[in-house]
Amino acid sequence: MLIIDNLKASIEEKQILKGINLQIKAGEVHAIMGPNGSGKSTLASVLAGRDSYDVSDGSVSFLGKDLLDMTPELRAREGLFLAFQYPIEIPGVSSTNFLKAAVNKIREHRGQDAMDAVTFLKLIKEKMKLVEIDQSLLSRSLNDGFSGGEKKRNEIFQMAVLEPRLAILDETDSGLDIDALRIVANGVNTLRNKDNATVIVTHYQRLLDYIIPDFVHVLYDGKIVKSGTKELALELEEKGYDWIREDEQVTS
Amino acid sequence: MSITERELRDYFTGRFESFNQGLNGNQSLEIKELRQKAIGAFAKQGFPLTKNEEYKYTPLTKALLKSLKLDAPVNSETIPTCKQHLIPELEGHMLVYLNGKLAYRSEDLPEGLEIEQLDRLDQTQISELKNHLATLSNYQSDAFAALNTAFFQSGSLIKIAANITIDKPIIIYHFSDGQSGTIYTQTRHLIMVGKNSRATLVEVNKNLNPEHQTFYNVASEVFLEEDTQLHYYKTQTECSGSIIVDNTNINQKDRSHLYCTTVTTSGTIIRNNLNVTINGEYCESYINGLYLVNGKDHIDNHTTVDHRIANSYSNELYKGIIDDAATGVFNGKIFVQPDAQKTNAFQSNKNLLLSDKASMNTKPQLEIWADDVKCSHGATTGQIDGEQVFYLRSRGLDEQQAKGLLLYAFATELLDRISLPVLKDYLKESISDRLYSCES
Ligand SMILES: Nc1ncnc2c1ncn2[C@@H]1O[C@H](COP(=O)(O)OP(=O)(O)O)[C@@H](O)[C@H]1O
Ligand SMILES: [Mg+2]
Numbered sequence: 001m002l003i004i005d006n007l008k009a010s011i012e013e014k015q016i017l018k019g020i021n022l023q024i025k026a027g028e029v030h031a032i033m034g035p036n037g038s039g040k041s042t043l044a045s046v047l048a049g050r051d052s053y054d055v056s057d058g059s060v061s062f063l064g065k066d067l068l069d070m071t072p073e074l075r076a077r078e079g080l081f082l083a084f085q086y087p088i089e090i091p092g093v094s095s096t097n098f099l100k101a102a103v104n105k106i107r108e109h110r111g112q113d114a115m116d117a118v119t120f121l122k123l124i125k126e127k128m129k130l131v132e133i134d135q136s137l138l139s140r141s142l143n144d145g146f147s148g149g150e151k152k153r154n155e156i157f158q159m160a161v162l163e164p165r166l167a168i169l170d171e172t173d174s175g176l177d178i179d180a181l182r183i184v185a186n187g188v189n190t191l192r193n194k195d196n197a198t199v200i201v202t203h204y205q206r207l208l209d210y211i212i213p214d215f216v217h218v219l220y221d222g223k224i225v226k227s228g229t230k231e232l233a234l235e236l237e238e239k240g241y242d243w244i245r246e247d248e249q250v251t252s
Numbered sequence: 253m254s255i256t257e258r259e260l261r262d263y264f265t266g267r268f269e270s271f272n273q274g275l276n277g278n279q280s281l282e283i284k285e286l287r288q289k290a291i292g293a294f295a296k297q298g299f300p301l302t303k304n305e306e307y308k309y310t311p312l313t314k315a316l317l318k319s320l321k322l323d324a325p326v327n328s329e330t331i332p333t334c335k336q337h338l339i340p341e342l343e344g345h346m347l348v349y350l351n352g353k354l355a356y357r358s359e360d361l362p363e364g365l366e367i368e369q370l371d372r373l374d375q376t377q378i379s380e381l382k383n384h385l386a387t388l389s390n391y392q393s394d395a396f397a398a399l400n401t402a403f404f405q406s407g408s409l410i411k412i413a414a415n416i417t418i419d420k421p422i423i424i425y426h427f428s429d430g431q432s433g434t435i436y437t438q439t440r441h442l443i444m445v446g447k448n449s450r451a452t453l454v455e456v457n458k459n460l461n462p463e464h465q466t467f468y469n470v471a472s473e474v475f476l477e478e479d480t481q482l483h484y485y486k487t488q489t490e491c492s493g494s495i496i497v498d499n500t501n502i503n504q505k506d507r508s509h510l511y512c513t514t515v516t517t518s519g520t521i522i523r524n525n526l527n528v529t530i531n532g533e534y535c536e537s538y539i540n541g542l543y544l545v546n547g548k549d550h551i552d553n554h555t556t557v558d559h560r561i562a563n564s565y566s567n568e569l570y571k572g573i574i575d576d577a578a579t580g581v582f583n584g585k586i587f588v589q590p591d592a593q594k595t596n597a598f599q600s601n602k603n604l605l606l607s608d609k610a611s612m613n614t615k616p617q618l619e620i621w622a623d624d625v626k627c628s629h630g631a632t633t634g635q636i637d638g639e640q641v642f643y644l645r646s647r648g649l650d651e652q653q654a655k656g657l658l659l660y661a662f663a664t665e666l667l668d669r670i671s672l673p674v675l676k677d678y679l680k681e682s683i684s685d686r687l688y689s690c691e692s
Contacts, residue, residue: 048646076648088643092661101657102647109648141661158647 001026001197002047002067002166007058009046016042018222019058024166027194031208031233032201034219035241040201041085043219044170048082049075063165076102077109079165083155083172085201090142095154096124098142099161106162127160131187148175156187163191168199173207185210205233220244254318257299265295268402279371280378283385290391290401297395306394307523309581309613310552315495315521319465321434334427337458339487342674344421344454351428352406352439352468364416364449370407370440381409385442388473388501390527396497397525400438400471407440410453414446414477421452421483421672428468428494429460441472445480445508452483452672462492465520471499476508478532483671484512489682491519492549498524504564506532513670515679516543516551517686527556530592533563541570542666544683545578552581557599559592562622568599571666573659573687577609586627588620595622599629604636604662656688663687 002024009017016039024030034040046053047060049072060067067075090098103123104114115123128135133153143151152172159167169188173181188198188211200211208216208230216233218226218241225244226232236244255263268291272284299316300307307313334348334355345365348356354369361367368377378385391398412418426439445451459466476482488496496519504510516522528537543551557566572580582601603612616629636658644654663683670676 050642071651072642072645073648073650076646082646084643084646088639090640090643090658090661092665093644093657098644098647098649098657101649101653105648105650105653162647 001063003061005059005061007043007046007060008056009042009053010056011042011053015056016053016222017046020219020222020224022217022224024197024199026165026197028215029192029198029200029211029213031213031216031230032199032219032224033203033205033216033233033236035203038219039222040203040219041170044082044085044168044199044201047075047168048072048080073105076162076164077106081159081162081164081167083152083159083167083169085170085174087143087146087151087155089144089146091144093142095138095140095142099124099158102158102162123161127157130160130190131157132183133157149177149180152176153180153184156184160187160191164196166197166199168201170201171203172200173202173204181207182210205237208233218244255320257301257313257317260317260320261295261298264399264403265291271403280373280375282378282382286386287402290386290398293392294395294398294402297398299395306554306583309579310521310523310550312495312497312521312523316467319495319520320467334425337427337460338425339423339456339675339678342421342423342454342672342678344423344452345418346423346425347408348425349406349427349439351430351434354406355427362418362420364413365418365422366409366411366413367422368409368411370409370442371405373409377409381442384444384473384475386473388475388503388527388529389471390499390501390525394499394525396469396523397471397499400440400469400499403438404440404471405438407442410441410443412445412449412451415448416446417449418451421454421675423454423456426455426457426468426470427460428458428466430464430466434464434466439468439470441470443472443474445474445476445482447477448479449477450481453485454672454675455484455486457486457488457494457496457498458490459492459494462490465493465495467495469497472501474500474502476502476504476510478506478508480505480508482508482510484510485670485672485675486512486514486524487675487679488514488516488519488522489679491516491522494519494522496522498522498526500524500526502526502528504528504530504532504535504537507534508532509535510537510539511669511671512538513540513542513666514553515541515667516545517683518545519549519551521550521552523552523554525554527558528566529558529560530564530566531560533561535561535564537564537566537568538669539566539568540666540669542663543570543572543580544575544663544686545572545580546575546686548577550579550581552583554581554583554585556585556587557597558587558589559595559597560589561591562593562595564592565596566598569666570601571662572601572603572612573606573663574603574610574612575606577607579610580612580614582612582614582631583617584615584629585617586619586629588618588622588625588627590621593622593624595625595627597625597627601631602662603631603633604659605633606636653688656684659687660684
């Protein structure tokens with residue numbers, strides 16, 4: 001589904017991603033872990049198409065197409081979804097109107113008719129239940145004045161409504177209490193199927209108790225320095241990132 | 253061919269004598285004297301050039317000299333059916349001015365509402381207005397107010413009795429459709445809201461012939477007695493080709509509430525002078541403005557809120573979206589006089605520039621002579637937030653749609669405060685097409 005080959009990217013002349021290689025197949029859940037500043041959000045942003053980054057080398061193929069060649073909206077319509085680490089507040093823009101516009105853009109791209117108001121409302125209700133989000137949040141402006149946890153939950157709600165092929169959750173667990181964490185995990189697990197894939201970016205292994213990853217990768221200083229199965233996450237939790245650091249120095 | 257300031261000034265001062273003589277039989281001595289004073293004030297000031305601090309960023313006179321033709325006939329070129337230019341479904345007590353002349357007025361006014369033609373008042377009526385007519389006008393300091401005061405030929409006296417609520421809005425349409433270069437100065441309104449009464453007033457300005465440049469100079473004086481409430485809306489939404497100067501002076505007495513919103517979406521040059529004097533305790537004034545300008549249009553809002561008495565509240569918010577090579581000007585004066593203790597006065601001006609050539613000059617001016625007050629002001633001029641655009645695009649919205657949504661949200665914050673649903677929807681609709689198609 002996603003093939004990242006030797007991806008290098010920089011921001012303001014500073015190289016952040018230094019040659020990322022990663023392959024994700026349909027049906028898989030991958031976790032990307034790594035200390036603060038290692039480039040996790042940068043990777044997520046480059047994949048979503050944020051234009052403040054310069055990609056200097058490498059390629060990304062998504063469902064057989066050149067991802068880096070697409071506008072952010074085209075990536076979304078092709079089925080990529082990024083749950084932002086810091087969701088943006090947009091005062092004055094109604095959550096439901098925005099979501100309806102997004103749903104219909106994606107449907108249009110797939111050659112489907114626009115969703116009528118009744119069907120859309122039904123869809124919204126169903127997904128609201130799934131992530132246990134309150135109606136009152138949705139009647140407000142998009143993320144406007146939401147608490148950290150509310151914003152994160154709203155990201156997962158949007159994901160549930162848009163049903164992407166590949167979802168990248170950037171630190172969706174941080175700032176969530178254990179109940180919220182369980183709800184988010186439940187949402188992700190329910191939506192999981194053989195045709196879609198999920199990337200969970202986190203620096204705690206906490207969330208991985210609820211969403212069991214097929215693969216765990218460690219991103220360190222712009223590179224994936226270690227990959228393994230869920231046991232790697234536990235090992236990281238136990239030994240900390242210094243362990244990787246030492247290891248890295250030995251191997252390099 | 254353009255004319256000089258001197259020629260234009262002489263054109264008006266030269267016509268004054270015969271004009272004033274011509275009206276002789278129809279006007280009272282007071283008015284005659286008033287006109288004399290005003291033309292004197294005008295002759296002394298002349299048309300403001302950009303070295304005049306108040307017109308520094310607005311080359312109004314230059315535009316007038318370029319576009320006015322002193323011999324252009326004032327008559328309609330087309331015979332418009334005004335009806336099709338009214339705001340659809342906006343019901344109310346209507347006054348329609350075409351090229352500065354009253355073309356239509358609603359009959360059957362409700363109890364407590366009196367509307368007279370200001371230029372047709374008899375001696376007794378004028379005497380009764382002695383304490384009101386031209387007492388708020390800034391004709392000594394503003395050439396356009398002076399010109400209007402000297403030459404006003406049409407306009408209305410709108411008088412609302414005490415203790416009454418006028419349910420339907422009073423709607424004044426100012427249409428012009430004359431040939432290029434035509435001058436329609438001189439429409440003037442006097443609005444008096446009696447004690448403990450409530451009303452809504454809408455003023456709509458439209459140029460029906462946008463290829464043609466016209467000059468429209470309107471002045472209003474508004475008196476809010478104790479415990480009144482006035483919603484006052486001004487729309488300048490189809491004014492391409494117009495040069496408009498609007499001088500509005502409002503006086504508030506104890507516990508009166510003013511909700512004033514001015515919406516501008518086109519105009520060669522529009523200058524709005526809105527001056528609110530708070531002459532009472534526990535008054536509230538909400539003064540809002542929205543301007544969306546593109547092409548080479550120029551919008552200038554000059555506002556003054558003068559707190560003279562203690563314990564009142566004013567809140568001013570002007571927002572603008574400026575595209576292409578258009579220009580916006582905002583000057584907001586707040587005065588808090590020594591007696592106006594415990595005043596709360598707030599002012600904010602927020603602008604979005606959509607192109608490199610768009611410009612905005614904003615100047616808040618606070619002068620506070622009382623010590624126990626809460627005042628604040630803020631002004632921002634920036635671009636659409638790239639992070640917000642990216643967020644929306646990352647969900648599948650295209651760039652133009654994302655920007656349109658953000659611009660619309662920015663603009664509707666003000667429109668949502670409009671208390672007349674029909675007017676609110678009309679304005680929202682009229683801006684939405686434009687905002688969703690911004691290129692930048
Ligand atoms: N806008 C920016 N300008 C300059 N440096 C940035 C910017 N955004 C991120 N960085 C830098 O890029 C590096 C990686 O950041 P990020 O991808 O957010 O890390 P992570 O998500 O793994 O914590 C950090 O050193 C950070 O300081
Ligand atoms: Mg991060």
